[in-house]
Amino acid sequence: MQPFVLVWMLLVPFIASGIAQDLTPSILWKNPNITSSKDERIDIASAALEKAVSMLQPNGQFNDSAYDTPGRLYGQMAEFDRLTNQTKYKQTLQQCFALAESPNYMLNYGYAAARAYAAYQDPDFLDLAVISWTNARRYTISAEQAASGTMDVKQFNLSLSCQGATLAGGTYYSIYPNDTTLNSLASGFVFIFFLLKFVVNSAQRSTSLFLVVSALLAEATSNQTYLNAAIESANFIQSQLLNPSYIVLDYLSSQSNESCSVFSMSYSSDDSGIFIEGLSILADITRNTSTETLLRSAVVAVATDTSWQGLDGIIATTTTGGHYIVRALAALYERNMLSSDLREYIKEYIGVQYNAVIEKATSGGSNIYAMPWIGPPRTSFFSYAQTVGLTALLSAIQLVDDQSPLKSSDSPASSCTPTAKMTTSPSPSKKNTMGAVVGGVVGGLAVLALTIVCVLLCRRRHRQGNHTPLAVDESSSRIPIPFMAMSVPMEITGGHDINKAKNARYLVDANRGQSSTSPGAAETDVTRMDVQTESATPLEAVVSPPNLLHTERREDMPMEELLRLLNQQLLLGRWNGLDDELPPEYSEGRTT
Known part of the structure; x- marks a missing residue:
């Protein structure tokens, strides 16, 4: 047992460090090089967006998906205008938000309002985002509530700490007074309980981006209250739901007699994507070194986890995970605060998703996009899949002319060549992440062998020191020497x-x-x-x-x-x- 433990003590740090530190895009990633121009990408995204908007019903909803899907589309309409510096969808969004006053008001609307404010600087959109945040705050544990173990909206005693850390910043999945579930998605999302005049009492409580909306509001208003809320939520996820591989788990119980039990060790790409997006906005505001380091590890973990993607790097999930991961990485890339290696890593990863969407998830200029992104394409429109695919199309727009801040000035003819060179003709120095793992294992084995030799020598010397020497014959004329x-x-x-x-x-x-x-x-x-x-x-x-x-x-x-x-x-x-x-x-x- 001791040799086995020793092997793992030596190998695990090498393997983990090899994976975590290697930011060379995998040579197995399929088609990470984007060859289309920025104008071509805008046209592709615009056509897909128009297709989705044309399918909205008079009430601003789709007839083939849940209530949160239109909210996702509203955010994409605002994002397209922001990226292209126009107001094409501003009026449509004002009408859609007015129609969204409903007892079933759910996921994504608060985020969409915050993005609309970023695009148009219209205070009406900011007001909508603030309303959603204010009501979500009621179901997010404050530092005082975490210390006292009580909350007005919950009818049970809270655990004073879990994993040795406070529960402050955790957001409940449901408004039910007896529901003890603190959810990573809820802590990353904002509950939309009411907008303008309607209070939500829905049995199925959807959540929207609390960490992200808090950070967006802090970014937009420079209000310390929103910043503190974002920091608390980020700390909660990191201390309670982030596993050693830097993947976010689903949820845990906050009730004092349930021992902070994590209900499920499973995780989804949605959770980690939301966390990375909120963290990227927060890091841009605070410029905190530890936050940036955490982001680096989380990005690599998400981009290499085979639970939702193959070795080719294409996200193959049929959930909204691809939407959240790509949107998060695009937000991180756009803020331009990254080292050159991480920036290039994200750029190529988004390139893999973009090319998969336009090559495998659609066909024949139909502007209809399917899930998963590995194909096959659909012949009929499905709003859920369409809005998820739209995120990849929008996220790629900003990659075309965006250059790393560490690169020297290039001529216009060569401004887009670095990615093409790296992807079409990989240089010998470009390694697969598997190489880092192998190197870590070899290094670990070398250290292990050296350690074993040292241990054996020490034991041998110890035995020699304790051994009783033989008596020397006094009559002998000489002592033999080796x-x-x-x-x-x-x-x-x-x-x-x-x-x-x-x-x-x-x-x-x-x-x-x-x-x-x-x-x-x-x-x-x-x-x-x-x-x-x-x-x-x-x-x-x-x-x-x-x-x-x-x-x-x-x-x-x-x-x-x-x-x-x-x-x-x-x-x-x-x-x-x-x-x-x-x-x-x-x-x-x-x-x-």
Whole structure:
């Protein structure tokens, strides 16, 4: 068990760091290079948007999907005008928001109002976003409520902390007083409980972007209240629902007697996409280094998770996950606060989604888009799929002429070439993220091997230190010394002339345990002693036969050759005259 634990202790950090730090777009990503011009992209997005708007009913709703789908479209109408610097859909949006006064008012409308304000600077849209935020705030736990464990709108005691952190910033999924669920989507979204004059009592409580709308309102108004709310929600998600892989989990219970149980360890791309978008706006406002670092890890985690995409990088989910992920990355890219490697990484990832949508999810100039984006295309309009595909089309508009702030000025003819070069002819330095994983594993194994060797050596030395030495025969005239410790190192590093310090060191080894009356001790002359006299053999035996190690350059000889020559010396009778001596005695496992 201990070796197994040791392996994981060594390998996991290498693997995790290899994945987290490698921001080279995968060579397996399919078609990340966008070749169309900005005008062409605008035309494609405009045609798809017009198709969706034309399918709205007189009440501003679709007849084939839920109530939150039109809200998503309203945000896209405002976003298109903002990106193209026009007011084409402003009047339509004013009418649609007026028609949306309904007891079933749900997801995405608060976000759409905030985006409309960013596009048109019309205070009426800002008022709508503020109303949705204000009512959602009632169902978001404040710092005071988290400390007291009580909330007016809930009929149970709250856990004072979960995972060692406060529940402040968590937003409830439902307005029901006994519903204990704090949802990541709700904490990223804003509840739209009423607009203008209607109060929502719907059984199915949808949620809209609380973190995102708080950050958008903070960005638009510079009001500290919205900023604090955004920070609290971001902290809640990070401390309670962000797993070690930087993926956002679904929800947990806030009731004190339920031990902060996470109801489901499953997660969806929607949750992480919402979190990244809110975090990107928040990071742009605060310029907080830790927030930017968290964003970097979350982006890579989302772009490499195979739960919703294949190795080709194409998002294959049939939920709104693709919509939220791509929109979040586009928001992060647009704010232009990224390192060049992360910026290019996002650009290519969005390029993969854009090309998949226009090549696999539609056909024949129908302007109808399907889900999933891996195909096949649809022949009939479906508002849910259309609005999700629209996000990829809109997000790609800003990538065409946008350049990294770290790049030097390029000529107009080469302004769009970096991506094309990287995707059509990958250079040798462009690695797949799998390479980082393999490198991490190899590095981990190397460290593991070194650690095991060190442990074994330490244990061996410990045993040696505790071993009782054998008694030395006082009548013996010399103590045998292993030749490898005496002759070989000195022959490799130099000739016979060595300094006195080295002679003294070897002399201590040679006479260790030797009797003061030993003939060997009496015959030793330190000032004239070289390596061969330290071998404790009689001086007469040293002179014959000639030393074969001097016949060629010792420093150029491998260890195996040196050992072979030494053995040959022994065979030729280097120790002649010792035939009558008994072989030396060695203590088992002991060296001198």
